Amino acid sequence: MPHGPSRVRRSTPAGREGARLEWHGRSWRRDTAAPGPAIGTHAVTTVERCGDADEFRPSARLIEGDCLDVSCALAREGLQGKVDLVYLDPPFASQTAYTYEARLDGPADGRTLRAQAYSDRWVGDGIASYLDMLAPRLEALCRLLAPTATIWVHVDYRASYLVRLLLDELLGRDAFVNEIVWRRAPNLGRQAASAQFGRTLDTLVVYGGERAVLVPPVRLEPVAAAAVRWDPAGRPFTAAPRGDYTDDSLARLHKEGRVHRSTSGKAYVKYFLVKNAKGEWCRPRRVDALWTDVAPLRHARAAERTGFPTQKPRALLDRIVQCASPAGGLVVDLFAGSGTTGESAHALGRRFVLGDVAPLSLSTARARLLRVGAPLVYQRCGPERSTPAESPRVAVERRAELLHVRLLAPAEPVAWAIDVGADARRPFRTVWHSERAPGARTRAATPEALVAASEGPVAVRVWHDDGRVGSCLVQPP
Numbered sequence: 001m002p003h004g005p006s007r008v009r010r011s012t013p014a015g016r017e018g019a020r021l022e023w024h025g026r027s028w029r030r031d032t033a034a035p036g037p038a039i040g041t042h043a044v045t046t047v048e049r050c051g052d053a054d055e056f057r058p059s060a061r062l063i064e065g066d067c068l069d070v071s072c073a074l075a076r077e078g079l080q081g082k083v084d085l086v087y088l089d090p091p092f093a094s095q096t097a098y099t100y101e102a103r104l105d106g107p108a109d110g111r112t113l114r115a116q117a118y119s120d121r122w123v124g125d126g127i128a129s130y131l132d133m134l135a136p137r138l139e140a141l142c143r144l145l146a147p148t149a150t151i152w153v154h155v156d157y158r159a160s161y162l163v164r165l166l167l168d169e170l171l172g173r174d175a176f177v178n179e180i181v182w183r184r185a186p187n188l189g190r191q192a193a194s195a196q197f198g199r200t201l202d203t204l205v206v207y208g209g210e211r212a213v214l215v216p217p218v219r220l221e222p223v224a225a226a227a228v229r230w231d232p233a234g235r236p237f238t239a240a241p242r243g244d245y246t247d248d249s250l251a252r253l254h255k256e257g258r259v260h261r262s263t264s265g266k267a268y269v270k271y272f273l274v275k276n277a278k279g280e281w282c283r284p285r286r287v288d289a290l291w292t293d294v295a296p297l298r299h300a301r302a303a304e305r306t307g308f309p310t311q312k313p314r315a316l317l318d319r320i321v322q323c324a325s326p327a328g329g330l331v332v333d334l335f336a337g338s339g340t341t342g343e344s345a346h347a348l349g350r351r352f353v354l355g356d357v358a359p360l361s362l363s364t365a366r367a368r369l370l371r372v373g374a375p376l377v378y379q380r381c382g383p384e385r386s387t388p389a390e391s392p393r394v395a396v397e398r399r400a401e402l403l404h405v406r407l408l409a410p411a412e413p414v415a416w417a418i419d420v421g422a423d424a425r426r427p428f429r430t431v432w433h434s435e436r437a438p439g440a441r442t443r444a445a446t447p448e449a450l451v452a453a454s455e456g457p458v459a460v461r462v463w464h465d466d467g468r469v470g471s472c473l474v475q476p477p
Helices: 069-078 125-144 160-171 191-192 247-255 314-324 340-349 359-373
Strands: 044-050 062-063 083-088 097-103 111-118 145-155 176-183 200-206 218-222 236-241 259-260 268-271 281-286 331-332 351-356 376-381 393-399 400-407 414-420 427-431 432-435 448-452 458-463 469-474
Touching: 044 069, 062 340, 062 359, 069 083, 069 125, 069 351, 069 469, 083 125, 125 145, 125 160, 125 247, 145 160, 145 314, 160 176, 160 200, 200 259, 247 259, 247 268, 314 340, 331 340, 340 351, 340 359, 351 359, 359 376, 359 414, 359 432, 359 458, 393 458, 393 469, 400 458, 414 448, 432 448
Parallel strands: 044 427, 062 351, 062 376, 083 145, 083 331, 331 351
Antiparallel strands: 044 376, 097 111, 145 200, 176 200, 218 281, 236 268, 259 268, 393 400, 400 448, 414 427, 414 432, 414 458, 458 469
8 A cells, every 4th residue: 555645545334334444554453342452451540539529439530541541441440331421622633732821920921831731743644643543542432432322523624534434433324423513713814814715613523322312402593673573472483484394394383373474375484582691582593513603712701711722612512511411421531631521511510531641631620620619539540641840848837726838839830739637548638729710810829728737747739830740748746
């Protein structure tokens, strides 16, 4: 087979399954009988328990580890076939290294910390090594899907067609549910001036189990005042031609009071109107597969923007989580990035498991989830990947039944936490924590804490902007 981009090709489909995607040097071999690839042999170990989180039956989990290892570990825990929604926002094969930016508090002097978030660079022509990474992880995630569940893969033009072929092979072409297009940015600047149509779209590829059902939301579309009519019962409506409604359907609509006839006797279908928050009359419409009403992150509140590159807006994940999982259901995202999926799942009353291999992602997601009160358990699957930071410097004073703990260095961490009566035989138990809060005016983590005194040493952990974690143990006076 020749080298270069043409090395990726589609072979003949067999049975219900879609075509097999072939690429030069394909090392992935499907093994549906095995519990997971050999690499996925690590167990999940609890590293930190925050607040009232249940260490043994947690509803909010953040796991440090590769997607493949974590997927296989979750299956061994008994979650195979029990997850209600899998969402992943993997690398896009963009051949780009992404940088995180954190704006610090203080005077408007432009102080910004930068660190590498993750690399989306692939050797050679990129596609073969990219597919070798993605294919086994999709396979492991698909094993977790319940019969009513869906898997959502968020990509763009570089990889959407490849993801569809991989999922055709894994789940069969009949498992395809939707290809949703999200307009993530306006067509401006160099993009608009280029010799092509602006690349302003992302794609959500959706496949599902045997009984997968989505519940598309309804959005309100304003109606021009001149188009608002009123029926004899005083209800506002707008009308549209009957279109492809059959006579039987029209008869049913007539019984429901939803047929309007013009003076010439022509039948129109009534659509009753409601008011939006601005007091405008609107027609409720079911959302289709073209999402132009979810604003990009740049239009979100400043407090939502973490500085993590490729962060997706909360509104996007709210729509996905709400339409694709039941209340109390389990949501899994093992390319967690800044933790948007977890925050959305927590706000909407779902349980969640987030995972990522990048220390910066984990640091950002942890601070974000604790900021919204998620009862978080931080866990590790496989070896620790980040290099430990220098130990923080703290001062501890006893004040009656309380301990006053002051963080001396570092001066501006992403977050820091305290465990009183620390014991190396159990996970770090966060009894107090503080995180930097992003926004128009960044709020720094609080440098001092009062905690209840307890027997044993005080342990302190500090999370840095590059994702590294430093810790120390202090014996109180």
